[in-house]
Amino acid sequence: VNAGELCIRDVVTAESDETAETAAARMRARHVGDLIVVEPRDGRTVPIGIVTDRDLVLSVLATGREPGAVLLGQIMGRVLVTVDEQTEITAVLSAMKENGVRRMPVIDADGALAGILTYDDLLEWMAEELAAMVTLVRKEQRLERGR
Amino acid sequence: MKVKQIMKTSPVAVGPEDTLRQAIQRMAWSGGRHLPVTDGERVIGVLSARDVATAQIAAPATVLRVREIMKSPAQTCGPEDSLTEVMGRMASAKIGCLPVTEQGRLVGMITVTDVLFAQVQEAMDPGAETARPS
Numbered sequence: 001v002n003a004g005e006l007c008i009r010d011v012v013t014a015e016s017d018e019t020a021e022t023a024a025a026r027m028r029a030r031h032v033g034d035l036i037v038v039e040p041r042d043g044r045t046v047p048i049g050i051v052t053d054r055d056l057v058l059s060v061l062a063t064g065r066e067p068g069a070v071l072l073g074q075i076m077g078r079v080l081v082t083v084d085e086q087t088e089i090t091a092v093l094s095a096m097k098e099n100g101v102r103r104m105p106v107i108d109a110d111g112a113l114a115g116i117l118t119y120d121d122l123l124e125w126m127a128e129e130l131a132a133m134v135t136l137v138r139k140e141q142r143l144e145r146g147r
Numbered sequence: 148m149k150v151k152q153i154m155k156t157s158p159v160a161v162g163p164e165d166t167l168r169q170a171i172q173r174m175a176w177s178g179g180r181h182l183p184v185t186d187g188e189r190v191i192g193v194l195s196a197r198d199v200a201t202a203q204i205a206a207p208a209t210v211l212r213v214r215e216i217m218k219s220p221a222q223t224c225g226p227e228d229s230l231t232e233v234m235g236r237m238a239s240a241k242i243g244c245l246p247v248t249e250q251g252r253l254v255g256m257i258t259v260t261d262v263l264f265a266q267v268q269e270a271m272d273p274g275a276e277t278a279r280p281s
Binding site: 020021023024025027028033052053054056057058060061062067090093097102119120122123124126127128130131 | 167171172174175180195196197199200201203204205231234235237238239241243259260262263264266267
């Protein structure tokens with residue numbers, strides 16, 4: 001299984017000149033905890049950063065800054081770790097652990113934003129895989145007993 | 148594997164009557180994205196970074212209290228619960244973190260991150276002792 005198969009394609013995005021206030025409203029409306037900051041490049045939508053709900057709490061609220069005056073470009077994580085669609089899920093997990101991130105934009109062969117993978121998605125997939133494995137083992141055990 | 152093997156002990160908590168300002172300071176100090184809300188030793192809710200950011204920025208109010216925006220009642224798990232079972236619950240309910248309680252008393256917290264990496268580690272190296280996350 002690779003990143004392209006598991007990622008969520010409907011990514012909620014923002015641009016770096018939008019404010020923290022706008023970002024919080026979008027997170028609330030779309031029920032997400034992060035926004036991928038993008039910019040247009042040669043007709044492609046390229047991810048350049050990420051802003052999380054925790055960034056808003058720590059970089060805006062905890063410091064007493066005015067949310068309507070803080071631009072996402074000022075608070076977003078500058079080093080964005082991405083994976084391409086062909087990356088195996090085990091490699092995605094390793095990259096997440098290595099970089100200490102819990103969300104990763106997925107890019108296509110041209111570097112354009114193709115989706116996003118989060119811990120929650122990976123956990124859901126893993127839970128389903130485990131459940132399927134348990135069902136298979138139980139079926140085999142029943143067959144063994146029947147022989 | 149059991150919850151107690153990977154849970155974070157001594158979690159930082161907030162009270163329902165604390166202000167969001169106090170909660171923000173505790174969240175910054177805790178290093179996490181979730182805070183259990185306790186009334187005495189009893190867990191009555193969970194406050195997430197998203198709850199705080201969207202309530203205080205997207206819909207600002209003069210003085211908000213934790214009880215006004217926390218998710219309550221809180222889903223919890225026990226230290227002896229199986230990690231596989233807890234993982235299924237977190238995945239199906241899309242929960243980012245669960246307070247761990249023992250006879251109603253808060254004893255730890257467990258997050259999606261903790262569960263995911265413990266399961267991966269166990270799958271890759273079933274015999275290894277799982278280190279408690281820092």
